Amino acid sequence: MKVVIAGGGETGAELAEALIKEEHDVVLIEADEKRAEELAEKLDCLVIKGNAAHPHVLGEAGIKDADVLVALTGNDRDNIIISLIAKSIGVKKIIVKIQDPIYNDLLINMGINDIINPGRLVIAQALSMLKGFDILNISTIMRSNIRLLVAKIPSEYDGKKISELPIDKDKAQILLLYRDQEAYFPKNDLVIKSGDSILLAVKANYYDEISKVLKI
Structure with a gap:
């Protein structure tokens, strides 16, 4: 590539x-x-x-x-x-x-x-630290096999629960859901709305596949 x-x-x-x-x-x-x-x-x-x-x-x-x-x-x-x-x-x-x-x-x-949006990533990192884990250190991520991905949810999932997204949870984890100016920790029963975006940590070998799933 x-x-x-x-x-x-x-x-x-x-x-x-x-x-x-x-x-x-x-x-x-x-x-x-x-x-x-x-x-x-x-x-x-x-x-x-x-x-x-x-x-x-x-x-x-x-x-x-x-x-x-x-x-x-x-x-x-x-x-x-x-x-x-x-x-x-x-x-x-x-x-x-x-x-x-x-x-x-x-x-x-x-x-x-x-x-x-670096500002949003800083917010995400601060929130992750408050939860007791620091997984959004960009330097560490770049040197590992994990990539960050911000994606807008396809309109076909409007009204569905976040757990219904066809994502292999062994290869990708949703870290945050952005709605308007707010960020949410994504519980499985959280209902997706049109216009929502998600921040994911994705294994490098799964990046292309999930990009197709999310129609990026």
């Missing part, structure tokens, strides 16, 4: 390292020249110095042949532009980090559903 990562910050670098270990073809784009040089020395992948929001830089990264694009720069505007360029080119899987959730609906309306 070819993955293009835009943004060579800590998260982008750790994601690239994890994917390289899984023998994926990774291309990392970083705007800062010094940081790009450091990453090129550290990582066994192609590192391109440039602004990924520019189409020619994405072209240099081979975006047309990419299976996945992950936009992880520190700028919401750039991440939105990067994801929309990738969408227009036909990249099947696009994951985008957005600091301000106000842009979520815009991206969803454009057919981009894999949205990471």
Whole structure:
């Protein structure tokens, strides 16, 4: 699988390292020249110095042949532009980090559903700590075989209980359910409503299958 990562910050670098270990073809784009040089020395992948929001830089990264694009720069505007360029080119899987959730609906309306809102993940981590477990340490997850997935519940499950979702519980666990601005610990009898989203911890070898189940 070819993955293009835009943004060579800590998260982008750790994601690239994890994917390289899984023998994926990774291309990392970083705007800062010094940081790009450091990453090129550290990582066994192609590192391109440039602004990924520019189409020619994405072209240099081979975006047309990419299976996945992950936009992880520190700028919401750039991440939105990067994801929309990738969408227009036909990249099947696009994951985008957005600091301000106000842009979520815009991206969803454009057919981009894999949205990471760091603020929400911080809330999820705080809630998990209050429950006595710390499973949402991103660095730990990136180095393990577990991936985080935020997905909007398909409309066909509106009105059903969360336990009725066709998820293999040995390979994935629902951590939180988001409804409007609230987050809930998902009990089996919790009734799903249209517009709900869920945060899951998913084993890497189950990621593609559950993505199809949830129609991501």
